[in-house]
Amino acid sequence: xxxxxxxxxxxxxxxxxxxxxxxxxxxxxxxxxxxxxxxxxxxxxxxxxxxxxxxxxxxxxxxxxxxxxxxxxxxxxxxxxxxxxxxxxxxxxxxxxxxxxxxxxxxxxxxxxxxxxxxxxxxxxxxxxxxxxxxxxxxxxxxxxxxxxxxxxxxxxxxxxxxxxxxxxxxxxxxxxxxxxxxxxxxxxxxxxxxxxxxxxxxxxxxxxxxxxxxxxxxxxxxxxxxxxxxxxxxxxxxxxxxxxxxxxxxxxxxxxxxxxxxxxxxxxxxxxxxxxxxxxxxxxxxxxxxxxxxxx
Amino acid sequence: xxxxxxxxxxxxxxxxxxxxxxxxxxxxxxxxxxxxxxxxxxxxxxxxxxxxxxxxxxxxxxxxxxxxxxxxxxxxxxxxxxxxxxxxxxxxxxxxxxxxxxxxxxxxxxxxxxxxxxxxxxxxxxxxxxxxxxxxxxxxxxxxxxxxxxxxxxxxxxxxxxxxxxxxxxxxxxxxxxxxxxxxxxxxxxxxxxxxxxxxxxxxxxx
Numbered sequence: 001x002x003x004x005x006x007x008x009x010x011x012x013x014x015x016x017x018x019x020x021x022x023x024x025x026x027x028x029x030x031x032x033x034x035x036x037x038x039x040x041x042x043x044x045x046x047x048x049x050x051x052x053x054x055x056x057x058x059x060x061x062x063x064x065x066x067x068x069x070x071x072x073x074x075x076x077x078x079x080x081x082x083x084x085x086x087x088x089x090x091x092x093x094x095x096x097x098x099x100x101x102x103x104x105x106x107x108x109x110x111x112x113x114x115x116x117x118x119x120x121x122x123x124x125x126x127x128x129x130x131x132x133x134x135x136x137x138x139x140x141x142x143x144x145x146x147x148x149x150x151x152x153x154x155x156x157x158x159x160x161x162x163x164x165x166x167x168x169x170x171x172x173x174x175x176x177x178x179x180x181x182x183x184x185x186x187x188x189x190x191x192x193x194x195x196x197x198x199x200x201x202x203x204x205x206x207x208x209x210x211x212x213x214x215x216x217x218x219x220x221x222x223x224x225x226x227x228x229x230x231x232x233x234x235x236x237x238x239x240x241x242x243x244x245x246x247x248x249x250x251x252x253x254x255x256x257x258x259x260x261x262x263x264x265x266x267x268x269x270x271x272x273x274x275x276x277x278x279x280x281x282x283x284x285x286x287x288x289x290x291x292x293x294x295x296x297x
Numbered sequence: 298x299x300x301x302x303x304x305x306x307x308x309x310x311x312x313x314x315x316x317x318x319x320x321x322x323x324x325x326x327x328x329x330x331x332x333x334x335x336x337x338x339x340x341x342x343x344x345x346x347x348x349x350x351x352x353x354x355x356x357x358x359x360x361x362x363x364x365x366x367x368x369x370x371x372x373x374x375x376x377x378x379x380x381x382x383x384x385x386x387x388x389x390x391x392x393x394x395x396x397x398x399x400x401x402x403x404x405x406x407x408x409x410x411x412x413x414x415x416x417x418x419x420x421x422x423x424x425x426x427x428x429x430x431x432x433x434x435x436x437x438x439x440x441x442x443x444x445x446x447x448x449x450x451x452x453x454x455x456x457x458x459x460x461x462x463x464x465x466x467x468x469x470x471x472x473x474x475x476x477x478x479x480x481x482x483x484x485x486x487x488x489x490x491x492x493x494x495x496x497x498x499x500x501x502x503x504x
Contacts, residue, residue: 025439027411055383055408056390098391104340104377239391242362242378249363271375271389273361 033073034058040081041090048224049094051248060093097133097165098239100181101174102140104270105188107238110290112190115234115265116148125154128232128259130223131240132158135169135216136182140189141236142212147192151215157230159221169218173205223252228259235260239269246276253279257295266293302330302442302483303416304366304382306409308402308432310337310424312452314345316472317422318352321371323476326354330483331366333409335374335402337428346373362389374400381408398428406432415440418482420475421467422446424456430463442482443467446475 034057038050049057065076068086079086102108119125125145129138138158145151160166174182183195199206221229223240235256241249256266257279266283268291274280283293309316313336324332332355338345349371350357357371358364360380364387366372374380378389380400395401402421406429409417419436421429423446437443443464448454450471461467470478 025411053383053388053390055381055388055412056392059381059390059404059408060392096392098393242389242391246363269362269391271359271361271378273363275361276363276365 030058030073033077034061037061037073037077037080040077041087044081045087047091047094051224051245052094053243053245056243057094060096061090064090064093095162097160097162099133099136100178100185101136102182102185102189102191103137104238104290105185105190107267107270107290107292108140108144108189110287110292111267112144112148114286114292116150118263118265119145119150119233120148122233123153125150125234126230126232127154127156127234127236128230129156129158130221130235130237130256132160132165132169132218133162134165134174135172135218136174137236137238138169138216138218139172139208139212140186142216143186143191143198144189146212154215156216157232158216158218161220161222161224163220166218166220170213172208172210172213173202174199174208176201176204176206179206223255224248228255230259231261232259232264233261234265234267236267238267239272241272242269250277250279253277257282260295262295262297264295266295267291268293301416302418303413304409305330305332305418305420305479305483306335306406306436307332307420307422308335308406308424308429308456309422310402310426310428310453310456312423312425313337314348315452316446317349319472320420320422320476320479321349321353321355321357323480324353324355324371325480325484327369328355328480328483329368330479331368331370331372332479333360333372333374333380333405335380335400335405337398337400337402337424337426338376340377349373360387360389363387374405376400380405382412384412396426396428398426402429403432407435410435410439410441413439413441417441418444418479420444420446420479421457421460422472423451423453425453426456427459429456430459433460433467434463437464437467444475444478445469447471 042048042050070076080090132138135158138156141156142151145154186195199208241252270291272291274283282295282297284296286292286294317334317336346357346359355369355371357373359373359375366385377399379392381388395404406419417436418441419433421433433443445457445460445467447469448457451457
């Protein structure tokens with residue numbers, strides 16, 4: 001039954017919370033509790049989620065509370081601080097990694113059309129893929145550049161805050177049951193060969209060709225605290241910054257700006273924009289539809 | 298006293314284009330309340346914004362991350378993202394689809410309910426699944442206004458029926474009365490407005 005008094009959001013995916021004892025919903029108190037939780041996590045475990053976007057953060061926190069059949073954020077805080085296993089479960093919720101090979105094929109089509117011609121004129125190409133998760137999009141870029149004849153002189157620095165996903169990325173093995181979707185994406189992205197040439201099926205995994213890994217350097221990097229490590233011709237950071245609040249977004253955009261030469265390219269997610277970041281005037285959008293920008297000053 | 302409205306959230310799925318166009322068409326220029334459409338659609342569908350823009354003087358835009366929420370706009374949830382409200386801005390996520398949908402109407406409505414409480418109105422239109430029912434319940438539970446398209450006037454009645462099961466006290470309106478009612482809520486001093494019962498939902502007003 002709907003009631004005024006549910007503290008927890010009662011979403012379709014949050015049904016467990018509906019059975020819990022009730023508290024009056026108080027958004028101001030919720031904000032205090034979330035701040036305390038994040039401060040506790042930072043001081044005790046060192047993970048810093050304090051500048052993450054509030055709306056998605058609170059949704060993920062409430063999902064964890066519902067899954068644990070708890071009722072308040074404070075109760076979750078108690079468990080998180082005293083039980084490392086609970087922290088691990090929350091950490092997985094807070095760092096969900098959604099990715100796919102040739103995700104948003106239109107982006108790769110635009111990249112071939114708008115960026116590749118400029119890259120051809122460079123003797124050596126450095127690409128930084130920030131927030132690469134398990135590496136699917138870094139391998140996609142390697143495939144694209146190989147087909148364009150540029151991969152030999154490219155180095156892709158693929159980074160993520162999460163050590164676990166970086167280890168998986170280095171393995172170069174992706175679930176076999178997604179290859180149909182990836183083949184579809186690959187073709188829509190302007191792929192010119194047969195996608196199955198790039199991997200070997202083994203048990204339930206698809207092992208990608210070692211030559212694709214050769215020029216990718218996977219490493220742990222924290223966009224919140226770490227500095228730039230190289231000047232890059234292209235920075236790709238797609239659907240990562242949406243999880244950051246405005247202040248942190250601005251800081252990361254400053255880092256990107258400083259890591260790009262004039263005429264360097266920045267690729268964002270399809271509904272991410274420089275419009276609200278303060279860096280709009282420093283870039284021009286090179287594709288009408290896709291969020292590919294070029295630094296102009 | 299009419300309620301102050303800060304957000305009108307509209308969810309639609311199968312058959313939604315016609316229904317959304319009817320609503321957009323019925324809203325006047327300078328309509329003061331931000332209106333947000335969450336329509337299920339595929340990643341490739343690009344023309345929805347243009348199709349809606351053709352029939353309204355309001356500015357129709359696909360939401361970008363951190364975009365401020367303002368009156369005079371019809372906001373459209375972009376494909377393949379979940380849409381949330383965060384203070385006075387929108388926020389996007391690529392969290393996993395909720396029951397096969399991204400954008401999920403439930404996810405957006407819950408976020409609107411928690412952020413705007415009694416200043417929110419939730420509208421569920423035609424659709425062939427039950428997304429939006431839980432979200433509308435949350436809107437009502439937080440004291441907001443729950444409105445459902447009369448299933449008999451819906452291209453697919455499944456979604457409005459599910460919403461009515463979740464919020465039996467929701468106001469039901471045929472499609473052609475929807476926009477005039479929203480206009481009366483947002484602009485007139487005294488419109489037909491429902492009483493609130495204890496559950497925070499709205500009593501049915503006979504159209």
